[in-house]
Amino acid sequence: MDAKPPEQVGLFEALYSTRALRRFKPDPVPDELLFQVLDAAIRAPAGSNMQIWHFLIVRDQEKRRRIGELYWQTWASYGKQYVDDPSRIDALPRQMRLVVRSTDDLARHVAEVPVHLFVCGPAQAAGTIYPAVQNVLLACRGLGLGSxxxxxxxxxxxxxRELLGIPEDQVAHALLPVGWPRDRIGPVSRRPVRKAVSLDAWGAPWPFADAQPDEGWRERWV
Ligand SMILES: Cc1cc2nc3c(=O)[nH]c(=O)nc-3n(C[C@H](O)[C@H](O)[C@H](O)COP(=O)(O)O)c2cc1C
Known part of the structure; x- marks a missing residue:
């Protein structure tokens, strides 16, 4: 491969810094990088190793424009309060404000993102699709791309189905816009492990986790 990744990212660095990136530069994503992303995606675990995923790449501008319209329709309904009155976004607490603002931004500009990647499979196959989706996100991180x-x-x-010829027995489970991010990559903030774990019985604390800093061990890796 000619184009070297912009940096070599360690596995744990990637895990602590692969966040939702929703603002993109218009620059194209070369096939070579997209192939690398998908060649990593298909390494994911799959139920009975059936590998029933299908990755539908949309580069065509007119199709992306139409997808953008559909995407906007959903946001205009789901995020109606913010679309009708954008000042409500400013009034949100910081963390929420950043998520809603970038979600709104992507909904307005998704058609301009150079690659729309649909991860498809049978309707009941979400459990097998999502590990591959996560591999896409991590592979993008490793290449300096965002999604x-x-x-x-x-x-x-x-x-x-009509626009992209998706067969009746397939569902586009996830849409991953892929491009060169405008925003800072990472860090990922989450509630601490201690709030998401029990030891031996539901709700019983795990003392080891209780003794760790709430920001976790990110500093060890990033
Ligand atoms: C099942 C699922 C569906 C999601 N759908 C959307 C979506 O439609 N639009 C969007 O902008 N983000 C969507 N997200 C991204 C989440 O908002 C994001 O992962 C979460 O806010 C954490 O962001 P961070 O990694 O930047 O902290 C989705 C995430 C998941 C797991």
Whole structure:
């Protein structure tokens, strides 16, 4: 491969810094990098190793424009309060404000993102699709690309089938816009492990986790 990744990212550095990136430069994503992303995606675990995923790449500008319309329709309904009155976004607490602002931004500009990647499979196969989706996100991180797992295309199944020829027995589980990020990559903030874990019985604390800093061990890796 000619184009070397911009940096070599360690596995744990990637885990602590692969966040939802929703603002992109217009620069194209070369096939070589997209192939690397998908060649990593198909390494994911799959139920009975059936590998029933299908990755539908949309580069065509007119199709992306149409997908953007459908995506916007969902946001205009789901995020109606913010679309009707954008000043409500400013009034949100910081963390929420950043998420809603970038979600709104992507909904307005998704058509301009150079690659729309749909991860498809049978309707019941979400459990096998999502590990591959996570591999896409991590592989993008490793190459300096950005992406975000989105579901705003859901609810427009018929229109997408017609536009993209998706067969009746397949569903586009996730839409990942892929491009060169405008925003800072990482860090990922989360509630601490201690709030998400029990030891031996539901709700019983795990003392080891209780003794760790709430920000976790990110500093060891990033
Ligand atoms: C199942 C699922 C559906 C999601 N759908 C959307 C979506 O439609 N639009 C969007 O902008 N982000 C979507 N996200 C991204 C989440 O908002 C994001 O992962 C979360 O806020 C954490 O962001 P961070 O990694 O930047 O902290 C989705 C994530 C998941 C797991």
């Amino acid at each position: 975000v797992l989105t579901g705003f295309h859901r609810g427009h199944e018929a229109a997408l």
